[in-house]
Amino acid sequence: MSALALQGITKSFGTTPVLTGVDLHVPVGSLTALLGPSGCGKTTLLRVIAGFDDPDTGTVTVGERLVAGPGRSVPARRRDIGFVPQEGGLFPHLSVAGNVTFGLPRRLRRDAGRVRELLALVGLDGDLADRAPHQLSGGQQQRVALARALAPEPSVVLLDEPFSSLDATLREETRQAVAAALTATGATAVLVTHDQAEALSMADQVAVLRGGRLVQLTDPRTLYRHPADLDVATFVGESVVLEADVRDGRAHSILGELALDGAASDGPARVLLRPEQLRLGAPTGAVPQARVRSVDFYGHDSRVWLDLPGGATVIARLEGAELPLVGQDVGITVVGRALPFPAVPGAALSGAVALSAGTEMDAVPAESV
Structure with a gap:
């Protein structure tokens, strides 16, 4: 060869x-x-x-x-x-x-x-x-x-x-x-x-x-884990893209304060999480809250669509047995680090957007996903 x-x-x-x-x-x-x-x-x-x-x-x-x-x-x-x-x-x-x-x-x-x-x-x-x-x-x-x-x-x-x-x-x-x-x-x-x-x-x-x-x-x-840009990130695997404000090396977003995987300048940014980084639990005042819109069950795991306050939507990937009910209120915690990318000039997001594998688009308002 x-x-x-x-x-x-x-x-x-x-x-x-x-x-x-x-x-x-x-x-x-x-x-x-x-x-x-x-x-x-x-x-x-x-x-x-x-x-x-x-x-x-x-x-x-x-x-x-x-x-x-x-x-x-x-x-x-x-x-x-x-x-x-x-x-x-x-x-x-x-x-x-x-x-x-x-x-x-x-x-x-x-x-x-x-x-x-x-x-x-x-x-x-x-x-x-x-x-x-x-x-x-x-x-x-x-x-x-x-x-x-x-x-x-x-x-x-x-x-x-x-x-x-x-x-x-x-x-x-x-x-x-x-x-x-x-x-x-x-x-x-x-x-x-x-x-x-x-x-x-x-x-x-x-x-x-x-x-x-x-x-x-x-x-x-x-x-x-480290796609070259957001287009690659949203094409390879499911993604959660968040608007964020970076201050002192941490991203402040609708899902709370996130540690970053890599350096980012202070100011507006977009950060990437994978759906498996989101964990669901009881709603408390200590963590961001969401309401379950729908659940896609695959046996080995499940995909949960979550409506956040303000109309944004994100997705979480959970083990197949971890199935919240549609309409249930849950708390969201994030494990691991978020990957930072430059903000898109002129983009107007509602705070977060979930993009499925294989999509070819910039992040868009959750209502259009």
Whole structure:
């Protein structure tokens, strides 16, 4: 396997810029997730790496080999890159074995033992080798597509939203099988996804794209705990954004006085909390109070929507057993530190706003959430 390096990648279609100066390094044997909303350039970047599209400017290097750059464009078939498309892309007229061995030299295509090894690698029984693709489940088809991509032992494996068409249970099982196979082979991999949980749980590093630019590249924990800006924060995980006044290193907000995770200048600011930092208890005069608007129960945990005085709304994440009643008055305490960000000039908030995972908006009045 080889490292992957992109430098200064730009790409436009007509007069519309899609990628703007993207620099990305994927270390050997690691998995990098490209995360971002629809239209941010994720798939275009993947196609540039694969060789399906040429960049307008910039370079793509696989190991020590320049495969795209000024005056150079190595064809996709010669880049030594495996590709797993969104729907698997299996050939319907070939058996599972025929699909898996499609990219191998002719002398290796009849090696039944190799086929069984590759199917076992992706968590499939070797007895499936003679089946047709339509006889497999969606998850099985995706695993066969991965086995086909891994068969030639490529330098890099690219996965374009390979789990998006699967139901929740099958998606988790397939995701685990794919992650195990990539780890077992030591593959250098790039995964395109719009699913934050998928990126955070699978990747060694996450590259967040927005408007064709790479806005943050870091490990999943740092991305969640220290997002580069509020747009990243509200896209990656659920967020509680509060208006605050910073004085002497502490934020004064509608949820009380908060310790800060990082330096902030005195004056107006916005601070970020995660819903799991909010704790609910009996209403007392010593803590901020709220009324339960609704409760979303998920079994393992629950999400509680809370109306604060003045009309603002926040959300709290609690263990599944901790279920207050709708209409109940509760007290709110905050554990941990808040992450400070600059205030938005001219913004008029009612004090707090809850933003769910995957939203792409600045904080807005609670009434419009």
